Amino acid sequence: MRPSTEAELAEAVAGASGPLLVRGGGTRMLGLALGEVLETGGLSGVSLYEPAALTLVVGAGTPLAEVEALLAGERQRLAFEPPDLRGLLGRDGVSTLGGVVAANASGSRRVQAGACRDALIGVRFVDGTGQVVKNGGRVMKNVTGYDLVKLMAGSRGVLCVMTEVSFKLQALPEAEATLIVEGLGDEDGLSALRQALGSPFDISGAARYSGRSLIRVEGMAGSVSYRARRLRDLVGGEVAVVEGVASAALWREVRDVTPFAGRAGDVWRIATLPTVAAEVVAQVEGEAIWDWGGGLIWLLCEPGRGPDLAAVLAGRGHATFVRGEGGPIFPPEAPEVVALVAGLKAQFDPRGILNRGMMG
Amino acid sequence: MDMPLPNAGVIARKDRIVARLRAALPGDAVISAPEALRVYECDALSAYRCPPLAAVLPRTTEEVSAVLRTCWEEGVPVVPRGSGTSLTGGAMPTADAVILGLARMSRVLETDVENRFIRVEAGRTNLSVSGAVEELGFFYAPDPSSQLACAIGGNIAMNSGGAHCLKYGVTTNNLLGVRLVQMDGTVVTLGGPWGEPSGLDLLGVVCGSEGQLGVVTEAWLRILPKPEGARPALVGFTSNEVAGACVADIIRAGILPVAIEFMDRPCIRATEAFAKAGYPDCEALLIIEVEGAEAEIDEQLARIRAIAMAHDPVEFREAANAAEAGRIWLGRKSAFGAMGQLGDYMCLDGTIPVSALSFVLKRIGEMSRDFGLDVGNVFHAGDGNMHPLILYNANKPGDLERCEAFGAEILKLCVEVGGCLTGEHGVGIEKRDLMSVQFTPADLEAQMRVKDVFDPKWLLNPAKVFPLGSSAERRAE
Numbered sequence A: 001m002r003p004s005t006e007a008e009l010a011e012a013v014a015g016a017s018g019p020l021l022v023r024g025g026g027t028r029m030l031g032l033a034l035g036e037v038l039e040t041g042g043l044s045g046v047s048l049y050e051p052a053a054l055t056l057v058v059g060a061g062t063p064l065a066e067v068e069a070l071l072a073g074e075r076q077r078l079a080f081e082p083p084d085l086r087g088l089l090g091r092d093g094v095s096t097l098g099g100v101v102a103a104n105a106s107g108s109r110r111v112q113a114g115a116c117r118d119a120l121i122g123v124r125f126v127d128g129t130g131q132v133v134k135n136g137g138r139v140m141k142n143v144t145g146y147d148l149v150k151l152m153a154g155s156r157g158v159l160c161v162m163t164e165v166s167f168k169l170q171a172l173p174e175a176e177a178t179l180i181v182e183g184l185g186d187e188d189g190l191s192a193l194r195q196a197l198g199s200p201f202d203i204s205g206a207a208r209y210s211g212r213s214l215i216r217v218e219g220m221a222g223s224v225s226y227r228a229r230r231l232r233d234l235v236g237g238e239v240a241v242v243e244g245v246a247s248a249a250l251w252r253e254v255r256d257v258t259p260f261a262g263r264a265g266d267v268w269r270i271a272t273l274p275t276v277a278a279e280v281v282a283q284v285e286g287e288a289i290w291d292w293g294g295g296l297i298w299l300l301c302e303p304g305r306g307p308d309l310a311a312v313l314a315g316r317g318h319a320t321f322v323r324g325e326g327g328p329i330f331p332p333e334a335p336e337v338v339a340l341v342a343g344l345k346a347q348f349d350p351r352g353i354l355n356r357g358m359m360g
Numbered sequence B: 001m002d003m004p005l006p007n008a009g010v011i012a013r014k015d016r017i018v019a020r021l022r023a024a025l026p027g028d029a030v031i032s033a034p035e036a037l038r039v040y041e042c043d044a045l046s047a048y049r050c051p052p053l054a055a056v057l058p059r060t061t062e063e064v065s066a067v068l069r070t071c072w073e074e075g076v077p078v079v080p081r082g083s084g085t086s087l088t089g090g091a092m093p094t095a096d097a098v099i100l101g102l103a104r105m106s107r108v109l110e111t112d113v114e115n116r117f118i119r120v121e122a123g124r125t126n127l128s129v130s131g132a133v134e135e136l137g138f139f140y141a142p143d144p145s146s147q148l149a150c151a152i153g154g155n156i157a158m159n160s161g162g163a164h165c166l167k168y169g170v171t172t173n174n175l176l177g178v179r180l181v182q183m184d185g186t187v188v189t190l191g192g193p194w195g196e197p198s199g200l201d202l203l204g205v206v207c208g209s210e211g212q213l214g215v216v217t218e219a220w221l222r223i224l225p226k227p228e229g230a231r232p233a234l235v236g237f238t239s240n241e242v243a244g245a246c247v248a249d250i251i252r253a254g255i256l257p258v259a260i261e262f263m264d265r266p267c268i269r270a271t272e273a274f275a276k277a278g279y280p281d282c283e284a285l286l287i288i289e290v291e292g293a294e295a296e297i298d299e300q301l302a303r304i305r306a307i308a309m310a311h312d313p314v315e316f317r318e319a320a321n322a323a324e325a326g327r328i329w330l331g332r333k334s335a336f337g338a339m340g341q342l343g344d345y346m347c348l349d350g351t352i353p354v355s356a357l358s359f360v361l362k363r364i365g366e367m368s369r370d371f372g373l374d375v376g377n378v379f380h381a382g383d384g385n386m387h388p389l390i391l392y393n394a395n396k397p398g399d400l401e402r403c404e405a406f407g408a409e410i411l412k413l414c415v416e417v418g419g420c421l422t423g424e425h426g427v428g429i430e431k432r433d434l435m436s437v438q439f440t441p442a443d444l445e446a447q448m449r450v451k452d453v454f455d456p457k458w459l460l461n462p463a464k465v466f467p468l469g470s471s472a473e474r475r476a477e
Helices: A006-014 A064-073 A097-102 A148-152 A186-197 A221-235 A244-255 A274-284 A306-313 A335-348 B008-012 B014-024 B034-040 B061-074 B126-136 B152-158 B202-206 B240-252 B265-275 B294-309 B322-333 B335-342 B354-371 B399-416 B432-438 B441-454 B468-476
Strands: A020-023 A036-039 A046-050 A055-059 A120-127 A132-136 A160-168 A175-182 A203-209 A212-219 A238-243 A266-272 A287-291 A296-301 A317-323 B054-056 B078-081 B098-101 B108-112 B117-121 B175-181 B187-191 B215-222 B230-237 B259-264 B284-291 B315-318 B344-347 B375-380 B388-392
Touching: A006 A036, A006 A120, A006 A132, A006 A160, A046 A064, A055 A064, A055 A097, A064 A097, A097 A160, A120 A148, A132 A148, A132 A160, A132 B441, A148 B202, A148 B441, A175 A186, A175 A221, A175 A244, A186 A203, A186 A212, A186 A221, A186 A274, A186 A287, A203 A244, A212 A221, A212 A244, A221 A238, A221 B294, A238 A244, A244 A287, A266 A274, A266 A306, A274 A287, A274 A296, A274 A306, A306 A317, A335 B187, A335 B202, A335 B441, B008 B014, B014 B054, B014 B061, B034 B054, B034 B098, B061 B078, B061 B098, B061 B175, B061 B215, B078 B152, B108 B126, B117 B126, B126 B152, B152 B215, B175 B202, B187 B202, B230 B240, B230 B294, B230 B322, B240 B259, B240 B284, B240 B294, B240 B354, B259 B265, B259 B322, B265 B284, B265 B322, B265 B335, B265 B375, B284 B294, B284 B322, B294 B315, B322 B335, B335 B344, B335 B375, B335 B388, B344 B399, B354 B375, B354 B399, B388 B399, B399 B432, B432 B441, B432 B468, B441 B468
Parallel strands: A020 A036, B054 B098, B078 B098
Antiparallel strands: A046 A055, A055 A160, A120 A132, A120 A160, A175 A212, A175 A238, A203 A212, A203 A287, A266 A296, A266 A317, A287 A296, B108 B117, B117 B215, B175 B187, B175 B215, B230 B284, B230 B315, B259 B284, B259 B375, B344 B388, B375 B388
16 A cells, blocks of 8 residues: 555555555665555655754655665755665665654764754654554644654554655755774774874764774864864874865765665664774674773674673663564563553554554 | 643552652651741742642652652652743642652762763753763753753753753753653653664653653763853953844854844843843843853954944954953843842743744834833844743733743743744743634644553652643643
């Protein structure tokens, strides 16, 4: 099914006789839900774009690429730089904004500008009974009633089908620069990232892979060169600085986990404390891309390392099995959380038809 | 303001309930004497008062759990209270409710600069969170005006903002995790210092739920390195429209100041008479603050000056030193106090799209004449969060009602132009019955279903947020 209006979608959900597999473009879906496919791609289009208010409202099925091009035309962007995981996951298809929201897909700038859920200011959705609901709106500050916007961000279609999403935007910076720090081991290389993030220099990216640590600053040209200079003094070591498109290309690789695309092995996505990021990878023995100053680890490893990973993390974060035999698997939750999640699913989707089985 | 009739059965069982609470807590943690309970009869929305059945001041999460479990078993409503600074009655009790105060839970539990977080008990005041990390060169970003007094637990309940959230976001954007005690006493951890949810973002819906889903006892908060410096500029304009256009142009130019504050003429006049900050006598003024190193500040303010000059300002004043910066902020920071000198006032909190600014200010001016009540506007212009202050005389019969009617019309206007009823103060009891202006019954139903999951008996802060008619059946169960 591919409804082209919210009303059609609501009718389709209300009239569904069995489970529905809800998806946007299917480019970043993690999970094994079965059922009749319900695509949101028909709910496409910009309903409001006000550059001077940094506000965008689009249909959930609107392609990400279209939105990015539209915003770039006004020198604006989605601050959370959503990853394109098609290469990593071996998918085709057209990523949609609804899918981005359903996965709370957030790239390197999260350390500075927040995640997708932080930029999301409004949703319209259809719950599992076919009821249309709105929450939030188009303004940046809004505490009117419960924040279902945050609840729906990252809900992977298990509570509702999103039909419209609203974002707070960011202006494109005039300049960007990336410090490339070489010659450091993982412990020291990650320590340099933490040092940068603890500095007043407003870091918009802190990542490490292939033996190099990357630190990004963005803003007005004078300010970028000033901060790059100060950071160079701060972190020491062998530092090269790249700017503009060369810098942007590096961050696209980090964001999209490009170094792991097309390579054999299991892929895990780990959220943890930056200070244990080196230790986790060393103990599990794999290849890592660290982002968010070490708070996010993309790990490529031999099959079967899940139990080791859980033991090493020991409650200091959580790991999602993203790619590999027997996956994907979301992190286990504490029993009290499981009970709340089950309660919410029962309220929003009493028949349990939306992406059944997804997210554990 | 309607409040539901208190449960007479609960009130009749007061002795037994207090005895059970005393058995569960240390002796000094339960307050039941009527004169001692007066302290808890209202919050900063002081027009509405009601002494609670009892008040408890637990010291630990376990004690909070014991209180809630006891009240759950006894069917007693509980109203959580941080420091009682809510402007919307979020901590106002009913006669059958137990106030659960967090004042004795104010410790810092963990400070981790390398991982950039702090873990505190929820009764800790907002400003003292920043205070705990200041010497390390860090701060906690959300800065509500009441930050000297207000508690982190209350900030989380209301998803509080502040003047600097244009750049740093509001509470929800700086909150990493909580320990939450549910009404039946269950303790649950949501989120954690890594910030990334492991599944559904339950933390996201708890933040801003006005104490209706659980009682937060501990929180992991993001701390940020302090910028090298900050500097405000003050710009005076000949009309609200021009000031509004200048705000739009600054944002459109891709500049992100940490704050853009707006004051209109009535507010400027009142402030000058009160605080003598040396503001120009003009129709509207903006205070724009930028951050960074000296050279970065110069670069940003030069851009802002160029944009402002195109709007032919009455004055553009850049702070040359800390003393001048202090004077620029002095007027803004004393604005509420200054308006208070003119009479009683009601402070609204609607948010509008920035593009609707001048239209809305014009309409508020017209309504002010229709209602015969003066209004001053001082607000966070960068994100459209307005704070109209309506002046009235509490001793004049009918004035409060007229003021409330005027306020309701302003909030309806905010919704009409695409905004919302409240940007940072919350709904509480104050805007409860206006919720149906912004939301359909289905929208409200979806929110209430979340409460059904966390608090099936509807005992936590039950008469707030939702129109009484909408929540009646649930509260009666």
